[in-house]
Amino acid sequence: MDTKDLTIAKVKEGILGGDFSAKEIAAEYVSTAKSKNPELNAYISILEESVFDAAADIDRKVASGETVGALAGVPMAIKDNILIKGEKCTAGSKILSDYEAAYNATVITKLKEAGAIIIGKANMDEFAMGSSTENSAFGPVKNPIDIERVPGGSSGGSAAAVAADMALAALGSDTGGSIRQPAAFCGVVGMKPTYGKISRFGVMAMASSLDQIGSFGKTVRDAEAVYGVIKGKDKRDSTSSDEPESFLNLGDMSSVTIGLPDEYFVPGTLDADTETAIGETIKDFERSGAKIKKVSLPHSKYALACYYIIMFAEVSTNLARFDGIRYSRHSDLKTDDLLDIYLSTKGEGFGDEVKRRIILGTFVLSSGYYDAYYAKAQKVRKLIKNDFAEAFKDVDVLLTPVSPTVPFKLGEKTEDPMAMYMSDIFTVPINLAGVPAISIPVAGREGKLPVGFQLIGKHWHDSDLFGLGSYYEGL
Secondary structure (H helix, E strand, O other), X not given: OOOOOOOHHHHHHHHHHOOOOHHHHHHHHHHHHHHHHHHHOOEXXXXXXXXXXXXXXXXXXXXXXXXXXXXXXOEEEEEOOEOOOOOEOOOOOHHHOOOEOOOOOHHHHHHHHOOOEEEEEEOOOHHHOOOOOOOOOOOOOXXXXXXXXXXXXXXXXXXXXXXXXXXXXXEEEOOOOOOHHHHHHHOXXXXXXXXXXXXXXXXXXXXXXXXXXXXXXXXXXXXXXXXXXXXOOXXXXXXXXXXXXXXXXXXXXXXXXXXXXXHHOOOOOOOHHHHHHHHHHHXXXXXXXXXXXXXXXXXXXXXXHHHHHHXXXXXXXXXXXXXXXXXXXXXXXXXXXXXXXXXXXXXXXXXXXXXXXXXXXXXXXXXXXXXXXXXXXXXXXXHHHHHHHHHOOOOOEEEEEOOOOOOOEOOOOOOOHHHHHHHHXXXXXXXXXXXXXXXXXXXXXXXXXXXXXXXXXXXXXXXXXXXXXXXXXXX
């Protein structure tokens, strides 16, 4: 079976029409995942047994004339910081290598009710800390487009799985660009919804005020189909909301205004390949009749520093729970001293990047430094949010690059944390503001490294991005 041109709609149509069974689809994707994973390392685990149980249940329902869900038979990859009951959930960390989830995340419950088939748990930067998926305790993920390059991070396994036909769609988490940047690097679509649009219950927290679950797909409509299933208010997540959505009038593109933030197009910021690709995308929208307007987000220059202060602080708090007692045990320790248990467990279980962020986060929250760093960063965050609100008075959406460069080579930035952090320069402001954003591959780049462009929307206007993104794919 050739899965290259399959979409979510085609899978459901084919299963209902008898062209193939859910079991046949599942078998094809499991086979591809098992054959490609030794090279790409996109999956930490492949859930072969549960895959075929789920597929058999869908085939039974179809045969008996029962109604099946919106994602019936759709093979999906799930980032390994999202809990699936009875399955290991490592967050890419040695400290959780034996942890088994006791319950399903809300998004997993919704996916299963919709008939999705979960192929496996996708590899990731440890606790979602990284921009290249080289920080996993289970080894780096390789980019399917060029295996000498990174797939982006931290949801690199999810993006790589979709790009390599090891899954048709995937879930990731996005704290500062961890869905959009790997989507751009792997040539797939990645959506970071409005903060609160999707429940975070059952997702291992990294930075709670920034984290958001989102979807990957080969097309905008596939990413939207998954989003449509998992969105909505959840009583287990007080930050979630059922705020109504709005839709742009795409029948008349002359009524659509796209903003280009000056701060995202500073000369010398983009590599030549990315600059050319983004320029062509802007021209495509201009030719379609959309109005292009320059805007300013003046506090964007502070966004990266602001983000890393806030994120470090929340990381140091959230990761305090991994103490070697509740979620992992070291039975070979020859001590009853609590401090020794903490030092041994965290020293051996956490990787270097996680330790770096815990240490810096503890520092910015410490006495004498809280006001100088953390409190000030929160004030700057408010200014950044206000910048977006002001810009959206004049435009419907913003268009920007996702990354300043095409995918970089494995090992190129691992010894320089600041260079790695700069990979997120165009994505972190969106998380600070809590607005939605989608990464879409620039068209016409066959045979070249992928480049993604980013559409950014107003709060709760996620559907505007899906609509405009799908319109672009049809140009």
